[in-house]
Amino acid sequence: MTQARYRDLAEWPLMATALVFLAAYAWQVVARLEGEAAAPFEVVMWATWAVFVADYLINLGLAPDRGRWFIWNLHELLIVALPFFRPLRLLRLVTVLSVLHRSVGDTLRGRVVTYVAGSAALLVLVGSLAVLDVEQHAHDAKILTLGDAAWWAITTITTVGYGDLYPVTPLGRLVAAALMMSGIAVIGVVTASIASWLVQRIELNTEAAVTASEEPVRSELAELLDEVAALRREIAELRGRGGGIVETTGPERG
Structure with missing residues (x-):
């Protein structure tokens, strides 16, 4: 295997x-x-x-x-x-x-939804539980409830950082550092996915506009080609009859 x-x-x-x-x-x-x-x-x-x-x-x-x-x-x-x-x-x-x-799946929209909803929610939950686990029994702890932990995780992952709640233990600070880096990574992935989606949409719209503007030109060119083909057929028929055009106008000579 x-x-x-x-x-x-x-x-x-x-x-x-x-x-x-x-x-x-x-x-x-x-x-x-x-x-x-x-x-x-x-x-x-x-x-x-x-x-x-x-x-x-x-x-x-x-x-x-x-x-x-x-x-x-x-x-x-x-x-x-x-x-x-x-x-x-x-x-x-x-x-x-x-x-x-x-x-x-691998669609850009699917990736954006997955990373925004999945990564953010999971990181907030994991960060909240981890920091609460190591902080709730510490001396002078600021984070004592799950609500406090969730609020701290949200402000940390979004890089807001009000400073009203913060870890006081070394392991809690390690959890905070990991959450900060994870938050930056998630924001970077989401931003890149949105940028890629916008570029793709712009390319599709540009291609559609170019195609629409070329339609009249293509139609006129097709008509000209048809006329040229008709003229070629007429010339070929005239050549087949004798190679010239007989002049029928003017006075007759005896």
Whole structure:
């Protein structure tokens, strides 16, 4: 089996696994579960982490150039090697975006809708849960509820940054930095997609205008060609009769 074939087969199962992890993680963070109450959710998250580890190892084994694949996917290794950084494992949710993108298709409009709705919503949700997880128990924390976390994530991803809410822990600031860079990337992709769509529309309109302006010229040219063809036929007929034109006017000579 090739790596490309494996990715096609594993895409939807990995998406389902990522969503299961998101549900368990979100419930544990929002409900602030600890001890025995949090044990079932921890089991679910460790099980999903094991699936991600298996996926990493299979991809590494199937890669045509393992060294190159390893270098270009160090972030994957970071995710599976540091499971105690629970917010880091949320990066696995990018699988959801890749599946949605493939399902929508390759049209420019489809890409814009997918990235705007999917990426923005997912990044806000992930950023909110991650920062709330690491900040809600910190001393002098500013972000204490899911509402605060969502507001902070929205202002951060849109590069507004009011400054009323901000992380105070090192890991929370790391989450903030990742969210900032992700927000810039999403805005860049959306802007590029919209620009490409506008350029395409302009090219189509220009081509249609040129075609419309050429129609009268083409019609006149076709008429001229028909007239030239008729004249050629008449000349050919006259040549076939004797090669000249007999003059019938004027007085007769005896």
